Amino acid sequence: MNIKSPLVSVAILTYNSSKFIAEAINSALEQDYPNFEIVISDDASTDNTIDIISGYAKNYPDKIKVLINEI
Numbered sequence: 001m002n003i004k005s006p007l008v009s010v011a012i013l014t015y016n017s018s019k020f021i022a023e024a025i026n027s028a029l030e031q032d033y034p035n036f037e038i039v040i041s042d043d044a045s046t047d048n049t050i051d052i053i054s055g056y057a058k059n060y061p062d063k064i065k066v067l068i069n070e071i
Helices: 021-029 049-059
Strands: 008-014 036-043 064-069
Touching: 008 021, 021 036, 021 049, 036 049, 049 064
Parallel strands: 008 036, 036 064
Antiparallel strands: none
16 A cells, blocks of 8 residues: 655745755755645745745745745
8 A cells, every 4th residue: 555645834934034944955855754835925025035035946846835925
């Protein structure tokens, strides 16, 4: 019998986090649990946080979901 692991969502909330966001995303990606997603929500950052997040989302489309608030 093949039992699938439940989906675990890792939430990362950001605002002008360009100095640290890559480290946070890499840490989540390095987890050894097999069935997870990373949901990143950005609150209208004015630095290059969104560019960094978008690059990760492009490289890991099956793992990373991005929500961007553009107030």
